[in-house]
Amino acid sequence: MTSFRLLSRFIPSILGVLLLSSSLLAQDRPPNIILIMADDLGVETIGTYGSDSYQTPYLDAMAADGAKFENCFAQPLCTPSRVQIMTGQYNVRNYTVFGQLDRSQTTFANLLQEAGYKTAIAGKWQLGKEKDAPQHFGFEESCLWQHMLGATDEEGNDTRYSNPILEINGVPRHFDEGQFSTDVTSDFLIDFIERNQEQPFFAYYPMIITHCPFVPTPDSEDWDPSSPGSPTYKGDARYFGDMVSYMDKTIGKIIAKVDELGLSEETIIIFTGDNGTDQPVVSSFRGRAYPGGKKFTTDNGIHVPLLIQWKGKILPGLENEDLIDFSDFLPTLMDLAKVKIPKEIPIDGVSFYPQLMGKKGSPRDWIYSWFTRNGDLESLKEFARSKEYKLYATGEFYQVKEDWMEESPLAPDELNAEAKKVYKTLSKALDKYENIRK
Known part of the structure; x- marks a missing residue:
């Protein structure tokens, strides 16, 4: 009886210690990271930046709830941007050729995976045709377009949007029941998030949309669920606005799922674009005509949006005009995850994590670009x-x-x-x- 009384006296103290330990563990847990990168989407397409042509309510709300960076710059084409954002290095150091990421490189996913993060990628790959390429670069799970396969089917129809052909962990699958790739890939990532919510996760979403061919989406009036894909590379530019809207809606779906799971204060969500909008799209931006400049080094080819939301951590409505480029993402993610970058990796980027917290940080005086599509110096x-x-x-x-x-x-x-x-x-x-x- 005496032993029971003594134990009952200590139970509240024991519970208090356990609860405090649990709280400290929660505080020490690094945040989940969702990095979303739209394809061929310049800054002029987003309402909060001053677009007069398109409605992006979910991204505008993301800016209102978090941070907006005015001066973010990518490379003019997808592969150069993807290599830079994933490795934290300027292309002058490690770029080889279009459609390839040198297998000797270490990516942000490799570093986060080694630190205990669960990792997944969905969307567009185009960084090497080896079956294990996504896993080699740190992604445990993958749902990708243009991994090992090409961009068109045997009849020459584009395979990226309606009834797409995607590769799930390296295994091709033809979605031929009226699916749209943006739905398939976003659902894949949402499933990954739901299954891994008890531990830190990194979900990388290099979206397939809004790259040409410009085609109807499931929200378009003339959407055809039986379409085998566009027979032409460009499609019809009049659908570009529909694609921007569908991209925005999909990001809203991901954010809503994070909120539904109660993860909004444990998850940082980052949105950007891999380069400027493609031709022949011409938008109205801050009251002036703004032609798409993909593949050119002028601002309409490299100026991209950067919106970041982390509820309870980033002051809502934060606006920042510091220079940011794609080499800065890797060191920022490592700061967020409290991961040390190995000294042997030559990082060109500068973390903008302090700016997210409303501090001065280390603003850049300049950014640098070494751009050539195929690695040749003639077109540098x-x-x-x-x-x-x-x-x-x-x-x-x-x-x-x-x-x-x-x-x-x-x-x-x-x-x-x-x-x-x-x-x-x-x-x-x-x-x-x-x-x-x-």
Whole structure:
């Protein structure tokens, strides 16, 4: 009896210790990470940035609930951007050829997986045709278009949207009952999230949409669930707006699922685009005509949205004008996950995690770009830029904030004091990378 009384006296204390330990463990648990990257989607397509052509209510709400970065820049094409965002390095260090990621590289998924994260990727791959490529680069589960297979079927129809052909963990599957790939891939990731919600997870969603061919979505008036896919590469640009809306709606679906599972305060959701909007799309942006600039190094080819939501952690409505480029994502994710980057990996990026928390951080004075589609130096476009100015390695100097189409190069001997100072800074940035590829 005495023993029972003694034990009953200590039970509340024991429970208190257990609850405190559980609370501390919850605080120490790194956040879940969902990284969403739309395909061929420039900043001019998003309402919160000033789009006059499209409605993006879910992304606008994401900005209102979290952070919006005004000056985020990608590479002008998908593979260069994907290599850069996944490795944290400028293409000058590790880019090989279009459609490939060198298997010697370490990605953000490799690092997060090694740190105990469950990992998955869904959407567009185009980074190597080896069957184990996604798993080799750190993704335990995958649902991908253009992994081992090509972009069209035997009849020449595009396989990426209606009744798509996708590869689930390296096994091809033809979804031929009226499915739309955006639904299939987002449902795959949602299932992954539901199954792994008890531990930290990393869900990477390089979306297939809004890349051409421009086609009807299931919300379009003339949607045809029996369509075998577009017979042409470009499709019809009049459907681009429908595709933007469907992309936005799908992101809303993912956010709603995170909220439904009670994970919104444990999950950071990041949205961006891999490069500018494709031609021949012309949008209205902040009251002016804004042509798609995919594959060009002008702002309409590289200026992309960056919206980040983490309820309870990021101050709602936070706006930031610091320079960000795709090399910055890997170090930011590692900061979020409290993962140390191995010293032998040469990271070019700078973490913007402090800015997410409303702190100054380490804002960049410049970003750098080494861009060539196939790795050849003949077509190389190399530049460094600040928010205001841009200097190409070939000598052209532009005030890009005003001259965003780069139509009027500035003469070096006619620069004012501010421009001369920036010119010198950007020259040093170019010099820093001059001998890496040689």
